[in-house]
Amino acid sequence: MWTAKDNMTDQTGKTVIVTGANTGIGFETALAFYKAGAHVILACRNTDNAIQALESLRQQGGTGTLETALLNLASLKMVRQFAETFLERHQQLHLLINNAGVMIPPASKTDDGFELQFGVNFIGHFALTGYLYPLLKNTPGARIVTVSSMAYLRGSIDFDNLKSEKSYDPMREYSQSKLADILFSVELQRRINAVGDKVISVAAQPGANKTELARHMTADEFSAAVERIGELMEPWQGALPSLYAAVSEDVMGGELFGPDQDGGYRGFPARAAIAPNGSDEVAAQRLWSYAEEVTGVQFPG
Ligand SMILES: NC(=O)c1ccc[n+]([C@@H]2O[C@H](COP(=O)([O-])OP(=O)(O)OC[C@H]3O[C@@H](n4cnc5c(N)ncnc54)[C@H](OP(=O)(O)O)[C@@H]3O)[C@@H](O)[C@H]2O)c1
Structure with missing residues (x-):
């Protein structure tokens, strides 16, 4: 049983950069790194919330150091600004934890016109990773951890509806975005291998946890979800797959880690098989080309 406290x-x-570090799984991920002595950048879209999180982390205590930075993944311009500022101030980046996410919001779009979940959960992180890749590549032992979800299993990529051109189905779009995260993580490792870089790209899925991710659900929807998936874990436990993927020696690029019990909903980190939709190389390559085109960001190589 792997825990941050013991292992x-x-x-x-x-x-270490943790996106969406002000609450939930991102907060717990940042806390574990702070306790373990790292310099942690809390990359958040709301500065006040980021500062509050930083103070709360300090109160809990750690031997590392903390810094906040403004990152709104719903704006490619702001993603670029975040990266430019980061690259001016930092000479190394060992870990990029692509954690931030939004689930089933009312129909809405990013500044660049993407359906919000696809735009934040995938497109924003794609651009962020690309901008930071040159630094990751030059930092020995660097890893990129992309946080997906069990919801990816129900996902498929509808290339004709990525800006909600046809219709909006909140859970279908969430599943699509989380499938995109897995396809991205695996395809990135293929491309890293092809150019001979040493960076590791690995995916994590946190299982079922009590966080603010359910903020857009009604009380009835939330009860129905808990009925279906069972008891929710505390966010510290949901952070373990990301932490394991980030630091364990037992990790290879292109893999997925998640809780080991109840079909991946609860438990402690273990390697998880990636379902056929997540290892579809044709879909991954098409998604990659699409993301390069719409973001104008090309990497690795
Ligand atoms: N909780 C679960 O059971 C569960 C299950 C499967 C997967 N996940 C995944 O785990 C990750 C963390 O989620 P969580 O459960 O910790 O949810 P959460 O408590 O709602 O935290 C989500 C974080 O993402 C940030 N975020 C949202 N939109 C953003 C944007 N446009 N730019 C930058 N940051 C943004 C949020 O910032 P604000 O606070 O400012 O909104 C918050 O910091 C997500 O990728 C989620 O899909 C969670």
Whole structure:
């Protein structure tokens, strides 16, 4: 049973970006790195919330250091600004944790016109990873952890509806975005291997947890979801797959880690098989080309 408390290795000297670190799984991920001695950048879309999280992390105590940075993944311009500022200030980046996410919001779009979940959960993180890749590549032992969800299993990519041109179905769009995260993570590793870089790209899925992710659900929808998937874990436990993927020696690029019990909804980190829709190379390549085209960001290589 792997836990951060018992198994997290010393992260002193490491620089870590956690997107969406002000709450939920991102907060717990940041806390574990802070306790382990890392320099943690809390990359959040709301500065006040980021500062509040930083203070709360300090109160809980850690041997690392903390910094907040403004990152709104719903705006490619702001993603670029975040990356430019980061690259001016930092000479290394050991870990990029692509954690931030939004689930079943009312129909809405990013600044660039993408359906919000596809835009934030995937497109924003694609661009962010691309902008930061040159630094990751030059930092020994660098890893990129992309947080997906069990919802990816029900997902498919509808290339004709990525801007909600046809219709909006909140859970279908969430599943699509989380499938995109897996396809991205696996395809990135293929491309890293092809150019001979040493960076590791790995996916994590946190299982079922009590966080603010359900903020757009009605009370009835929330009860029905809990009825279907069972008891929810505390966010510290949901952070473990991301942490394991980020620090364990037992990790290879292109893999997925998630809780080991109840079909992946609860438990402690373990390697998980990637379902056929998540390892579809044709879909992954098409998605990659699409993302390169719409973001104008090309990497690795
Ligand atoms: N909780 C679960 O059971 C579960 C299950 C499967 C997968 N996940 C995945 O785990 C990750 C973390 O979710 P969580 O459960 O911790 O949810 P959460 O408590 O709602 O946290 C989500 C984080 O993402 C941030 N975020 C949302 N939109 C953003 C944007 N446009 N730009 C930058 N940051 C943005 C949020 O910021 P604000 O607070 O400012 O909105 C928040 O910090 C997500 O990728 C989610 O899909 C969670």
